[in-house]
Amino acid sequence: MPPHTISFPFCIHNLLGSRRGISKFRSFRRKYCTPEARRGAERPSEGRGIRSIHHRLSVMEPPSPPPPTTVRRNPPRRARPPPTPLAASAKPKPSSLSRLLDDEAAAASAPPPPPPPPPSSSQSQQEERLKVFLRIRPLPERCKPVSRPTPSKDPRRKQPKHHHAGPGEQLCCLAPTGPNSVALTVPRSKLADPKRGRTEVFDGFSAVFPPDSTQLDIFAQVMSPLVEDFLGGKSGLLVAMGPTGSGKTHTVFGSTRNPGILPLTLREVFNAQDQNKAARQPARSFYLSMFEILSEGKGERILDLLSDAAECVLQQSTIKGLEEVPISNSADAESLVSRGILKRSTAATNANSKSSRSQCIITIRADHKSRGRDSGHSLSSAVLTIADLAGAERERRTGNQGPRLLESNFINNTSMVFSLCLRSLLEHQKNQKKPLEKHFKNSMLTRYLRDYLEGRKKMTLILNVKPGDDDYLDTSFLLRQASPYMKIKYTTLVDCSDLASQKRSNASLICQESKKKRKVHKPEVLLVEQKEIVDTYSITKVSEKDEEQPMFLNSELPRVSRSEAIMTNFARALWTVLKQYKNKLLESKNAAESMKELIRDKDIQIMELKKELEVLNARCSCKSVPITEESSVNQDDSVLSGQAVRSLISLSKKSDQDDSLVAEEVSEEFSCHVPEKTSVPCILKGESDSCDASYMSLIGEQEPCSRGFQPEKSCHPDAFDPKFDTEKGSTKVQLQVLHKELDRSESFTEQTSAQAVGVTPVSGHSDNRSDQSLSEANNPESLNSCLRVSYDTEGARSSQSSLQGMVACQKKPRDLDPESEICEKAAAEHDGSQAPDQKSDRGGMMASAAKAAKDRSKGSQAGETADKKKEACADGPGDTKKTRRKLQPAAAMMLKEFTGADMAVDTKREERGKPSSRDGNGQSEELIRLLKVKGGRPVRGA
Ligand SMILES: Nc1ncnc2c1ncn2[C@@H]1O[C@H](COP(=O)(O)OP(=O)(O)OP(=O)(O)O)[C@@H](O)[C@H]1O
Structure with missing residues (x-):
């Protein structure tokens, strides 16, 4: 009895030889042991006791090693039988005789079976899958290959002993097991348990090329279908993948004696072209381009290998700047390719003496010229692309360092991105809910080959592997990575590759x-x-x-x-x-x-002001100013001005001390306008004072006329203080007064002319000397002379005698002009009261008006006066030309001087960034302009 069939307790009982044990043993033997075992157990030689146990243990077979594990990847699927109907299966099985009879009867009566339907184009397209070929490179000659025995499927069969490779020999880890499958055996050195072998079988390749395959074999199976499609107008891509030194470049380019896929393709293409020409079929023109994608440092670059032009740019899936060389025969094309190969960047590594450091892409484009010309449709062109990728590298094997290591990273990254794209496409096809990841964006190669990697164009892969034990890891990685790709389907190929x-x-x-x-x-x-x-x-x-x-x-x-x-x-x-x-x-x-609204408002304001001005003009023109001067027109200017000044000075002397102080300021201010280089400075001071006074009296005379002021209130000389302008509206009043003055001048000229013809103007103040003097001052000629004294040095010289008289008058005003005393008294009597009689003393009126003005602007005058002085003094030298100009009518000149000074002040204030008080409501400038226009009007009689 074999010892392994007996449990241990029974042996003990047997050994002990007890009756109970023996009986139990016998019953167990009867029940479980085979007859042979029973016979053996009953052999007399095998007695009981320890000796028999020893014997039994010695005859026991040694344990056999565990059978090797075989993993099958991509096993071919078997078609399942169609399900049989339940009714048929429920029937009792007929006998063989009855079955035969039934079959014969059915064959005789049944119509002939319909022929199988031809596979439709869509069906065939749906069935089309990505072709993955595997080429096993021969081992280097120095390494003698030692074939490893294939593992036996029978576990009971004795497994052969492991063969150890001798010196100069190398074991193969990869062996083809069929036309479409290979077996990859894990080398002993890589096994965790050396006693347990492990083999992986990769199945489902389009073809597996053993190491002794020729280039022609490869071309015939791998490339020929693609070339056919290409000549038929379809684009195609062949990608050679694999670890470094696996023979990708050899497969694609080959050598002179052993040309690879590309030269053979070119020959095939031009052979077909020759046949087409012979058959007088439309000819095509072919273009060849060759470029490489490499990495020097961080970024990727595209270099054209067929031209000397440097870098190209990738835009979406098009390479800008890539030269396409027209090719007319295979020899020229091959020489072009040879030149391109020489330019390609290669380097020696421990794994390959001439390792490619870039992804090289060659395109052959066929242009269907005649079709485009005849039909008028857009030209379509098919492109056949062959890509020789740089092989993935392991740092330990290549021993790369520095820039080579960077290149390795780039190469490995590109390979990984390429694989990810295909993986994503496969998963997307398996499960449509999974999105097609955009891995193609991560490298230039995948961006360029996007259409192929997203399944729109046909692609073929050729995996190059090395079969040596040392290359197990690379080979295993590639096979595991790429074998699922053969499940990728081409359901929606793009016909037109343009x-x-x-x-x-x-x-x-x-x-x-x-x-x-x-x-x-x-x-x-x-x-x-x-x-x-x-x-x-x-x-x-x-x-x-x-x-x-x-x-x-x-x-x-x-x-x-x-x-x-x-x-x-x-x-x-x-x-x-x-x-x-x-x-x-x-x-x-x-x-x-x-802004428009603002402008409109301003326009309205201007219009209102204009109207007001016109109304005032009309009112003033209605009220004729009494002119008592009968023959003063013909009198000497100096005499007239002297009289006027005399009367005014008398008025000014009557005013209180404050007023005189203000008047002094005013006179100073006006004297500042006088050029410093004047020949009579000492006289001019006094002249200016007197002139100011006369000037003020003139305005003061007009003020009650224009605004209805009480004459008693207008007897103050400060009423015409130029600083009064700073108050809002005062400018308007003054300018109105000046304007009236202009009108008055005109009317006076008219009256003068009337007197010349014997007409005496009616005036209620003809007997009043003060009025007479004022009227004299109102006379343009007298004004003219006055201004001449103030502003014109030449005029001052000419009227020196009159000026001297004026100075004398200033010294003794009371003595010289008793009328002024009367005026002052009248002003004192009517001060603060309403006396609307316009025919009262004008000197008193002026004084009161000036006092009121002074009270209003006293606070602001001090600062303003200083500013004005400065400004006026600054303008002083510049006014030299003004002083030398010809004499003009007094009113016009006064207006000009007045407005000019104001304008200058305003301009300066604006420059200083301070808003002008006169421009407070923006009306002064407009008024000044209008008055200028008015002032520029020729005065009759001037
Ligand atoms: N099938 C083959 N028959 C004979 N020699 C081969 C074969 N395949 C490759 N070789 C030789 O192996 C060496 C390396 O091949 P190749 O340069 O083509 O490898 P590779 O895969 O392109 O490497 P890398 O990726 O580093 O460029 C070359 O000398 C080549 O001649």
């Missing part, structure tokens, strides 16, 4: 989608709409074509939605900016409106 037309079709989709949404968000997509109109116009033909491709449209929806989102965001941003501009416009519009 990038421009594809973009247009995308635009048309955006247009259609936006049109739908426009109903909902009308104002938001207003700007987008305009853009879309242009797009729609330019893509009419394409949209017609799109209607015939519902499948394509379905696949484009995610992309379109993304583009739409971008456009919507753009439109929103634009809308916000426009809103802001609109608000600004409204603000400025409101500001303009308010």
Whole structure:
């Protein structure tokens, strides 16, 4: 009995030899042991006791090693049988004879079976999957390959002993197990338990090329279908992937003696071209471009390998600045490629003596010229792309350092991004709810190959692997990574590979989608709409074509939605900016409106002032001023002015001490206008005083006329203090007075002319000397002379005698002018009371008016006087020219001087940033202007 069939307690009982144990043992043996075992157990040689146990243990077989684990990846699926109907399955099984009879009868009566339906194009397209080929590179010659025995499936079979590689030998970890599968065995050194082997079988490849495969074999199976599609107008891509030194470059470019896929493709293409020419089919023109994507430091760069031009720029999936060289035969094309290979950046690493440091991409573009010309449709061109990627590297194996290490990082990153893109596509296809991740954005290579990586164009992968034990990790990683890609389906391939037309079709989709949404968000997509109109116009033909491709449209929806989102965001941003501009416009519009209103108000004010002025003019012209002077027109100016000044000085001497002080200030101020370089400075001081007085008397005379003031109140000389101007409205009054003066001058001239013809003007004050003197002062000629004294040095010289008289008058005013005393008395009598008699003494009226003005502006005069003095003094030297000008009519000149000084003061105040008191209501300037215009009018008789 085999010992392993007996449990331990029974052995003990057997050994003990007890009856009970023996009986139990026998019953157990009868029950569980085989007859052979029973016979063996009953053998006489195998007695009882310890000796028999030892014997039994010695004959026990040694334990066999555990069977190796085999993992199958991508096993081919078997088709399930169609489910049988329940009724049929419920029937009792017929006998074999009856079955035969039934079959014969059915074959005779049944119609012939319909032929299997041919696979439709859509079905075949749906079935089309990403082709993944595997090429196993031969081991280097120095390494003698040692084949590892394939693991036996029978666990009972004795497993062969592990073969240890001798010197110069290398074990292979990868071996093809069929046309589409390989077995990857974990090397012993990598096994956690050396006694347990582990093998992975990768199945489902389009083809597995063993190490002894030739380049032609590869081309025939891998590249030929792509070339056929390309010549048929379809784009295609072949990507060579694999770890460094696995033979990617060898596979793509080959060598002179052993040309790779690219030279063979070029030969194939031009062979087909020759055949087309022979068959007189429309010829195509081909263009070749070759560039590399490399990393020098941080960023990625694109370099054209066929031209000396430096860098190219990647814009979406188009490379700007890339030269496409037209090729007419394979030899030229191959030499071009050879030159490009020489330019490609390579470096020696521990893993490969000529390791590629960049991703190299070669494109062959076929232009269908004749088709475009004849039909008038846009040209379509197919592009065949071959990409030789730089192999993933392990730092430990390559021993890279410094810039090489940076290159390694770039290469590995690009490989990873490429793999992620395919992985995402696969997962998206498995589960449509999973979005297609935008991994392509993370590298230039994937951005360029976006259409292929998102399943819109056909791609083929060729995995290059090294079979050595040392390369197990690289090989395992690549196989695990890439074997799922063969499940990627091509359901929606783009027929037309023309990038421009594809973009247009995308635009048309955006247009259609936006049109739908426009109903909902009308104002938001207003700007987008305009853009879309242009797009729609330019893509009419394409949209017609799109209607015939519902499948394509379905696949484009995610992309379109993304583009739409971008456009919507753009439109929103634009809308916000426009809103802001609109608000600004409204603000400025409101500001303009308010300004307009302000201007309108000002205009109204000006108009009112004008009207007021006209009314005053009319009133003044109605009231004729008594002019008692009969022949003073013909008298000497100096005499007249002397009389006038005399009378005024007498008035001023009658005023109180404060008034005289103010008058002194005023005289000082006016004297400041006198040029310093005058020849008679000592006289001018007194002259100016007298002139001021006369000037004030003139204005004072007019004031009751124009404003109805009481004559008793106007007898104060301060009434004509220039500082009175600072008060609001005073300017208006003064200028009105001046204006009246102008009118008076005119009327006086008229009267004078009338006197000359014998007409004596009627005046109630003709017998009054004071009035006479005032009327003399009112005379333009006398004024003229007075001003001549004040402002014109030449005039002062000419009338020196009269000035001397004026100074004398100033010294003894009371003696010289007793009339002034009377005036003063009258003023004192009527001071503070209302005496509307306009025919009363004008000197008293002036004095009272001046006093009232003085009281009003006394506080503000002190500061103002100082300012004015400064300003006037500053203007003094500049007034030299003024003093030398020709004599003008007194009123005009006075007005000019007055307004000019005011204007100067105002201008300076404005310059100092202080608002002018005269411009408090903005009317002074306008009035001055008007009066200037009025003053500039030629005075009759002047
Ligand atoms: N199938 C092959 N038959 C003969 N020699 C090969 C084969 N594959 C590769 N080789 C040789 O192996 C060496 C490395 O190959 P290759 O440069 O093509 O590797 P690679 O994958 O392009 O490496 P890398 O990614 O570093 O550029 C070359 O000398 C090449 O001749």
